[in-house]
Amino acid sequence: MMKTFKRCINAMIHPVETFTDMWEHRDYGYGSSFVILAVLFVVQVLQRQLTGFCFNYNEPDELNILMIFATVFGAFTMWTIMNWMISTLFDGKGRIKDIWLYSSLCLQPYILTSIIRTILSNVFVPDEAVFLTWIDAIGILWSVAMLFIALIIIHEYTFGKVLWSSLGTLAGIGIVLFLAVLGFSLCQQIVGFATDIVSEIGYRLL
């Protein structure tokens, strides 16, 4: 347990060594990814509610935990699946389980900076918003850098390939979302059609 925890922290500070180490020995379980995702979910909810008043533009009535849950888990799952699919195009060697785990490890810097940002937003004033933007930026850049390193190691890509496959992944996510919206509206139309028929029959019979 301590070992997994230490490895997760190490991954943030020395990503290249930790990831290559993990990849060669393959001696890890997948539990840590769920812990990290759960923490991310909690942090997102807390961020929405506990960000200082000066920076919090969320309407209190409209808190929707289920929505946040769906966004966090949905987005992450989509990323993993699409990355795995795109990796077949680019001859990547990573398995879907590995992509899931390594991606979750890469979320850690973002979680950390989110927590720091939420705490600091209660002490800052709108004039000092720049600091918060910087903290955000550091978190995101750090996470993205870790992600690139992880993808290079898992799929055995070159740097250029990582770039293109990431863009491909994002494009893939876009396509899937578009198809989902399309499918949903089609279903709506079918249901509407069916209910119209039923009500029409109802009018005729009565």
Added chain:
Amino acid sequence: MRKGILMCVVALILGVVLSPVAEAANVLNTYTYDYWGDEQRSPAGYQVEEVVTGSATGTTNFKNPQDLFVAPNGDIYVADTENNRIVILDKNLKFKKEMVEFTHNGETTTLSNPSGLFVAEEGDIYIVDRDNKRTLRCDQKGNVLSVYTRPDSQMIAFTGIDYIPEKVVADHSGYVFILCRDMYQGAMMYTKDGEFVNYFGANTPVLTLVQQVQMLTKRYMTKEQRERINRVIPAPISNMDIDDEGFLYVSTGQAGTTTDQIRLLNPKSVNIMKKNDAIKENYANVFGDLKTKWASGRVWETAMIDVAYDGDGLIVGLDRTYGRIFEYDTEGHLVFAFGGTGTQEGTFGYVSAIDTYDGDIYVLDAEKANITVFEETAYGEYIHKAIALYNEGFYEEAEQYWLQVVDYNCNYTLTYIGLGKIKYEQQDYLAAMEYFKLGEDRIGYGDAFKQVRNQFLREKGLPLMMGALVLIVVLYIVVKIVKKSKSKKASRTGGAQ
């Protein structure tokens, strides 16, 4: 026994569930919008003082009257359109006289569906004689002094467009602004003697998504395709009012207008209407109802068909769709909205004009052919006084009125911002922070918080830092001791082996 109790319980529940809810009938349905753009009920700011039809004033009934104007001396002029006359009532809404015939160059002339009215300070009456396609300026006795008609000027492209004048205002120097039906170029500006000068105050066109894409790809289209895309034309102005400095208040009511339904135009026809700073950014320049509704198979959105300025910091807009009056202050804050369609006093059928005088609001209903006069309620008085003082920066003096307003209505955002500013001036920063939070004013909150923060650091900053330093040193020493004892332990066990 058990059955008896059960029946009693059922009867009780049914009695509660099925009984009609007795609601205090606020037929005026007054409401405001809070920071998030949600409707919040408000106490009535105006109540009906009087409703008069034509016959109640002492003359025959009005027929589809299209305009109303209250002159500086309190006389009420009504453009009784389908009766082809102008009716003048006195301050007490009693019939004074009617104007049917006018003398022009020695000949008598009559009106044909007069739809617009304006009375200048010196008593000159401007009448839009719609179906005669002209606007007359005449004196109190009915002598026509100037006539404004369709200009022959080469400047304007008038091909295929009918000249149908509908509304008129004039400024102090005698410039006359006439609104014509479907004229998207804005108001037509004439000199006192009837010479056309220019267009004034056109709206900016609102582009739909399709049109925006078309604008971008225009360069790549063939000539035929370019001719086929719909011309992007702005909405025409529906009505106007003018203030003492010659600034025009202009309303736009065409379907599809979702922002800037009320504009304040300076002499360069630039919109200087302030954006509402007590509401979310994307609602800041929306006048009227914020959200469009779908009901009974049609779209319900605000159609602002008239606007009036009371000369004292309040702007009222008239919405035909809902039969509502929206009152704003000069900073763009919505004070409240009230009214509705219906048959009771205080509701309307088809509104056609609004004007203000001496704190009262006059609304003309073309369908019911009556004039409704609204007077301020106590709540209205308090909120108007509070807002007037607040807008001029007299925060302290406004305090007593804000406290009265809060007593009546705790849903009004500006109250809390006003109270917050007062507390800030009195240097009670913690109270100011609380009020700003209630008023959703993040900038004000930030300023007050800065003060509290500085105070805190000044008082407790140094001791805190010393404490933190001591803590770090202590931790360092402890960690070092722990490491030393660990290595001692290791060497001891290693030695034992």
